[in-house]
Each structure stands twice: as structure tokens, then as C-alpha cells.
Amino acid sequence: MVHQKLDISVYRESNETIVALTGEIDLQTASRLSGAVDAALAEDPVRVVLDMGGVTFCDSRGLGTLVVLSRAATRSRAVLVLANLGDFLQRLLSVSGIGDHFVIREHATEAEPGPEDRA
Known part of the structure; x- marks a missing residue:
């Protein structure tokens, strides 16, 4: 079985x-994801956004890692946001019953509100 690696890019906005x-987020790659998010949380952001647009697979270890990372963000007084979820990941979160426990947004970055959006 050929195992696809997990590429991780981190940047600040x-x-x-x-x-x-x-x-893929699985048994072999989950620890790398945890390390990247832990390092991001050490920089004291308000939010850590996981851009999941390129994720092709996520197993039970991956789901468990997302839950652990969400809790770690809460302990760090930050919010873990899942963004760019494909149909596969949306179904996985729904079927597993944990989707409601995450902040989910459509895009990785939020557009600045325009004049028509400001109150």
C-alpha cells in the first residue's frame, strides 16, 4: 500500500x-499535524484555521486528533476553525457526530467586511 504523505504549510494572517x-490525516501523519498546531498555538493567535481543502482522507485517528487539537486551542484561549471542508469531510464529521463541536467556515480566510456589511 502506498501511503500519501501530509503536506503542511503554516502562515499568519x-x-x-x-x-x-x-x-491524508491518519495514524502515520496525525502527530505531524499535532506538532504544527501546537507550534501555531505557541504564537498566541486568536484563531488557528485548518484549511482542509487538500485533505484526501481522514481516519478515526485523524478525527480524534482534530478533537484533541480543538481542546488544546481552547486551553490556549484560541479557537480551532475547520475550513474548506469537502463533501467527504463534512459527511465524516456528521456521521461521527462530532461536527457540531467544531467551528466550521467555508473559506480559510475571512474577507474583510465591506462598507455595506458594517453596521
Whole structure:
């Protein structure tokens, strides 16, 4: 079996850190994801956004890792946000019953509100 690796890119935008993922989140790659998010949390962001747009697979270890990372963010007084979830990941979170425990947004970065959006 050929195992696809997990590529992780981290960058900062205003008060949040974006962790862009490409590949598989599983038993072999979950610890790398945890390390990247732990390092991001050490920089004291308001939010850590996991850009899941390039994730092709996530097993039970991956789901468990997401839950642990969400709790770690809460302990660090930050919010873990899942973004760019494909149909597969949306179904997985729904079927597993844990989807409601995450902050989910459509895109990794939020657009600045325009004049028409400001109150």
C-alpha cells in the first residue's frame, strides 16, 4: 500500500494562523499535524484555521486528533476553525457526530467586511 504523505504549510494572517493541509490525516501523519498546531498555538493567535481543502482522507485517528487539537486551542484561549471542508469531510464529521463541536467556515480566510456589511 502506498501511503500519501501530509503536506503542511503554516502562515499568519492578522490575528489568526492558517495551517493548510494536503494529503491524508491518519495514524502515520496525525502527530505531524499535532506538532504544527501546537507550534501555531505557541504564537498566541486568536484563531488557528485548518484549511482542509487538500485533505484526501481522514481516519478515526485523524478525527480524534482534530478533537484533541480543538481542546488544546481552547486551553490556549484560541479557537480551532475547520475550513474548506469537502463533501467527504463534512459527511465524516456528521456521521461521527462530532461536527457540531467544531467551528466550521467555508473559506480559510475571512474577507474583510465591506462598507455595506458594517453596521
